[in-house]
Amino acid sequence: MQKEIELAITPDFIEDEQHILSEGARKLGLSPKRIQGMFIRKRSIDARSRQVVYRIRVVFYIDEPYTPEIIRPIIQPVHQAKPVVIIGAGPAGLFAAYRCLERGLKPIVLERGKEVRERRRDLAKINKEGFVNPESNYCFGEGGAGTYSDGKLYTRSNKRGDVQKVLQIFVQHGATSDILVDARPHIGTNKLPHIIEDMRQTILEHGGEIHFNCRVDDILVNFGKVEGVRTADGENIKSEHVIVATGHSARDIFELFRRKGWLIEAKPFALGVRIEHPQEIIDQAQYHCAVRHENLPPAYYSLVEQVNDRGVFSFCMCPGGIIAPCATDKEEIVVNGWSPSKRNNPHANSGTVIQINLDDVPNALEDAFALLDFQRQVERKAFDLGGGSLVAPAQRMVDFVNSKVSGTLPENSYKPGTKSVDLREVLPDFVHKALRGALPIFGKKMKGYYTNEAILVGVESRTSSPIRIPRDKDSLQHPEISGLYPCGEGAGYAGGIVSAAIDGINCVDAIGLS
Known part of the structure; x- marks a missing residue:
């Protein structure tokens, strides 16, 4: 007989199979001796309360041996096929x-x-x-x-x-x-x-x-x-x-x-910046702790807010990650983010973007390339303001909201380098205003988020295709x-x-x- 139940396990015991088995037996009202095997079907982190726990769905094998499922691919030689x-x-x-x-x-x-x-x-x-x-x-x-x-x-x-x-x-x-x-x-x-x-x-x-x-x-x-x-x-x-x-x-x-x-046809896409914090700020905010537990991964976040009837949202969040230069041609700046498997870099970054709709760009209903041309213009403007060699325009977060050019920029992961600019010169006005309105609100939702230790790097523009x-x-x-x-x-x-x-x-x- 197999029984699947959900358990809440603290980080201290998430790698302790005997503890999980004992907790399962207790919840099922069984002697642990009757459980001959188990496997975890799903695992997630619940950080909504002060005590962070793993929520796991576990299948227990009761009075029968555990037999792992083996999936063998069914593929065939196609040398002479269509x-x-x-x-x-x-x-x-x-x-x-x-x-x-x-x-x-x-x-x-x-x-x-x-x-x-x-x-x-x-x-x-x-x-x-x-x-x-x-x-x-x-x-x-x-x-x-x-x-x-x-x-x-x-x-x-x-x-x-x-x-x-x-x-x-x-x-x-x-x-x-x-x-x-x-x-x-x-x-x-x-x-x-x-x-x-x-x-x-x-x-x-x-x-x-x-x-x-x-x-x-x-x-x-x-x-x-x-x-x-x-x-x-x-x-x-x-x-x-x-x-x-x-x-x-x-x-x-x-x-x-x-x-x-x-x-x-032209298709809406999203455009904004990549925002990077020290990872410890995100860990402290999300896990309610001074130091992240060794059995917890670097924390991520997902934020969304409506400002001026526009959705501002985080996108492709990379805990312990790197901001990467993702241009595909000369004289354009495009940034994205990535993480290694251990997510063990000292910074956390995320795209923070606003949707660009058809009615934001003239002739988008008639010209399939209108949004792509709009995207290209912003990327080239970012390149010009960075000064070449893929140096990206950047600004500290609080300075950005206060329309102040940053005197210095924090250490960050973008390897080609960053240059302090007023990002109002890069971003379309409605994008800039929506971001300015959203960031302090994000700071109220997540303690420590709204800080001048965070850097905004422009531009995050390849969130999706501007053409369908x-x-x-x-x-x-x-x-x-x-x-x-x-x-x-x-x-x-x-x-x-x-x-x-x-x-x-x-x-x-x-x-x-x-």
Whole structure:
């Protein structure tokens, strides 16, 4: 017999299996001898009261032995199978390729950037020299933007598909099984590249293809039907099915659609800054303590407030993290955040952003590029005010609210460097005003948040794609082009690693039904 119950366990005992077993037996009214095994199904931290506890859902095996569930992937060789071209090797593209193996289709993945390990040299140049390779950077390359941007797997996309399946595939390729249990699963930028490499090996061993340094410059269409793609070196690759999984920063793909006269549309996105605090401030506020318990992870937060009828919210919060330069072209500043698996850096950072709606930008209903052009203008203004070499404009938090240029800036994790400026010169007026109104309110919600020890670094602008590539709700194909499947963040249908992976799976399933 199996019984699943919830227990509240203090950090002192969260790693003590005997204590958990005893607590379970007590709550079930059983002798501990009758429990022959257990496993934790879900684990989360409850810090609402002064005593922080782990809330865990535990399955106890009563009068029967514990037998762990073994999930074996059902994939098959596809060397001679029907080809599916997948543009992009981010999470949407890689999980689409893996799903092809399950569905008996041959994935041909075309990635403009480099293999995940080779990307490191280009990232080092970005951080040390301020040099951006437009084909290989934090956004472009194997694994996509998420590989070197944290590996957070938290999602609200349960209705879109099987989240657990995505997590299981990560575990099969080397991720710790903790991601199946934790309420806010996280792999870490230091570990995710190895997992991506293992996924690549699985795809190749079963007959799929992955081509790096292979930018797609054209999608071949005849009489409204896809026939394949043309790469930058002039090679034509034939396929009746093409999945466009290029990510939110592949602006040349949007330009391709515009040149072809294919339907695309402006889409709201969010824009703001990345805010960084000393991690100890966040720990003290969230855990109600002077020093974080050794069995508690660095604390995170999630904040939202309405100011001037606009939502201001934290986004992609990185405990123990780093602010990273994520520009994809010259003369632009884009910042994001990431954390290693241990989240053991001294700072915590989070995007803090405001949604940019269609009515905020002139002609957005008529011009699909209106919001993208707006995004680009802000990024270039940030670059100009930083003074070059990816130095980012920045301001202390209280100084920002008081419209005061900071005399000095606090030590921070952004490696190319920061320059003290008045961020009113960077941010659109309505964005600046909403942020100014929200930050003191956030300080009332979370003790210690509103402080001049915190730094605002601009700009956080690639929260999602400012353009959507439309698709049919049922077939997931572009409404004008049969066999063309807009997919993932770049097409406007995902917002993170897991949701993008789910969308890649869904697109392949749609091909299987066509």
